[in-house]
Amino acid sequence: MRALLDELEALLRETPSAPALALFDRLRESCARTEAHLIEAGNQLLERDAMQLVEAATRDLVQSERDAFFKTSCDLLCVLDDRLCFTQANPSWQTTLGHDPSRLLGTTLVKLIHPDDLERSHEMAARVMAELRVSEFELRVAASGGDWRWISWTATWDPERQRYFGIGRDVTEQRALAKEVAQAQKLEAIGQLAAGVAHEINTPVQFVGDNLVFITDAWRDTMGYLDALETALGSEQREALQLRAQAIDLDYLKREVPTSLSDGHDGLQRVAELVRALKEFSHQDGGSLEPADVNAIIQRSAVLSRGELKHLAELELRLEDVPRVPCLPNALGQVMLNLLVNAAHAIEERSARQRDCPRRIVVQTRVVGSDLAISVSDTGQGIPPAVQERIFEPFFTTKPMGKGTGQGLSLVRAVITQRHKGRISVESTVGQGTTFTLFIPLLATPGLSEAA
Ligand SMILES: Nc1ncnc2c1ncn2[C@@H]1O[C@H](COP(=O)(O)OP(=O)(O)O)[C@@H](O)[C@H]1O
Numbered sequence: 001m002r003a004l005l006d007e008l009e010a011l012l013r014e015t016p017s018a019p020a021l022a023l024f025d026r027l028r029e030s031c032a033r034t035e036a037h038l039i040e041a042g043n044q045l046l047e048r049d050a051m052q053l054v055e056a057a058t059r060d061l062v063q064s065e066r067d068a069f070f071k072t073s074c075d076l077l078c079v080l081d082d083r084l085c086f087t088q089a090n091p092s093w094q095t096t097l098g099h100d101p102s103r104l105l106g107t108t109l110v111k112l113i114h115p116d117d118l119e120r121s122h123e124m125a126a127r128v129m130a131e132l133r134v135s136e137f138e139l140r141v142a143a144s145g146g147d148w149r150w151i152s153w154t155a156t157w158d159p160e161r162q163r164y165f166g167i168g169r170d171v172t173e174q175r176a177l178a179k180e181v182a183q184a185q186k187l188e189a190i191g192q193l194a195a196g197v198a199h200e201i202n203t204p205v206q207f208v209g210d211n212l213v214f215i216t217d218a219w220r221d222t223m224g225y226l227d228a229l230e231t232a233l234g235s236e237q238r239e240a241l242q243l244r245a246q247a248i249d250l251d252y253l254k255r256e257v258p259t260s261l262s263d264g265h266d267g268l269q270r271v272a273e274l275v276r277a278l279k280e281f282s283h284q285d286g287g288s289l290e291p292a293d294v295n296a297i298i299q300r301s302a303v304l305s306r307g308e309l310k311h312l313a314e315l316e317l318r319l320e321d322v323p324r325v326p327c328l329p330n331a332l333g334q335v336m337l338n339l340l341v342n343a344a345h346a347i348e349e350r351s352a353r354q355r356d357c358p359r360r361i362v363v364q365t366r367v368v369g370s371d372l373a374i375s376v377s378d379t380g381q382g383i384p385p386a387v388q389e390r391i392f393e394p395f396f397t398t399k400p401m402g403k404g405t406g407q408g409l410s411l412v413r414a415v416i417t418q419r420h421k422g423r424i425s426v427e428s429t430v431g432q433g434t435t436f437t438l439f440i441p442l443l444a445t446p447g448l449s450e451a452a
């Protein structure tokens with residue numbers, strides 16, 4: 001444009017005309033102003049583009065950081081629609097529960113929730129929607145391997161997007177630990193009570209026992225004296241005495257009193273054994289493993305469970321000469337009790353349907369590789385596979401209210417696998433019986449505290 005102006009100026013100067021030159025000057029000025037405006041506008045445009053670029057870059061950065069947060073979080077993060085179908089799931093669903101997040105998309109979370117928790121989960125979903133945020137409700141969610149994990153949830157509802165945003169944390173181990181602590185505290189309280197009762201019973205048991213021994217001896221001596229007296233008496237006096245003897249049935253007394261004294265003695269012996277077992281159980285375990293005689297622990301549990309088993313099953317102990325193993329004697333005693341009681345219940349259940357069923361519980365100890373194996377076999381009704389998957393779950397029970405608490409096997413598992421670093425195997429045939437085998441390492445696992 002400048003070149004055109006210069007050319008025009010040169011032309012005007014060749015044939016100068018004052019008005020044309022004045023007009024030209026105005027034209028040049030106007031051009032200069034337009035040029036300035038153009039430059040200014042161009043600059044403004046450039047500035048705006050640059051700002052937009054910076055904004056876009058910042059947005060990308062924030063987005064990618066948010067994505068990284070989503071991808072690297074150890075918590076289960078998910079976005080669900082109003083029917084609880086996944087629209088997003090983070091990789092923690094894979095690492096924590098074994099579910100490929102991309103396969104979860106479009107499927108419903110409901111399918112993964114434990115049947116017993118379904119009703120509550122729907123209630124929770126409704127509450128979240130109403131209150132927009134609900135935290136710390138726990139539900140069991142299926143892992144890909146089939147076991148149930150307790151997940152603690154915090155969830156929010158976004159009415160604009162019509163989406164749930166959920167954050168879940170696996171608290172299965174935490175719950176088990178809390179339960180174990182509660183159980184240990186309960187055991188401790190029961191232990192203290194048992195120790196007190198055992199102590200109180202011990203004294204009367206002892207003097208009743210001493211008196212029984214005294215009466216037995218005295219009876220024997222008195223009968224000897226009576227026999228001697230009878231021989232020493234004249235026949236007339238003997239006849240008079242025999243009449244008295246018949247009146248009190250002396251022959252019967254002579255036969256029966258020693259038997260009843262010895263029965264009394266046996267009964268008292270059993271009470272004494274029970275008291276001893278109670279006392280041993282109530283010794284607090286402390287937290288450390290100590291080498292102990294597992295056969296003796298089993299024998300004590302057998303004594304303690306005798307009352308429960310008596311009318312239901314015959315108990316056979318096949319205890320091999322096994323080495324002492326590092327263990328928690330009281331906890332292991334409780335484990336054996338739980339297994340024995342379960343076995344008795346299983347036999348009771350089967351015999352309700354099959355009158356003549358065998359009623360036998362066999363407890364066996366032996367060394368298997370580097371473990372001490374303790375097995376408890378029963379001839380009970382067996383465990384169907386669907387139930388077998390759940391028996392170690394805390395609170396799982398198939399027994400009626402009042403009979404089952406569902407705590408027995410969860411304690412067994414906690415004590416054996418966590419405290420002793422051992423393992424448990426279950427073999428069961430429905431209608432025939434069940435064998436639980438506990439494997440306890442003969443040598444304490446390094447890192448576990450162990451009293452020398
Ligand atoms: N020896 C067994 N034979 C058959 N079923 C068993 C046996 N032991 C345990 N079970 C099953 O496992 C469930 C859980 O056992 P447990 O944790 O001891 O709780 P509870 O005895 O209070 O029911 C029982 O309800 C029962 O269905």
Ligand SMILES: [Mg+2]
Nearest residue numbers: 338342408409
């Ligand atoms: Mg039980």
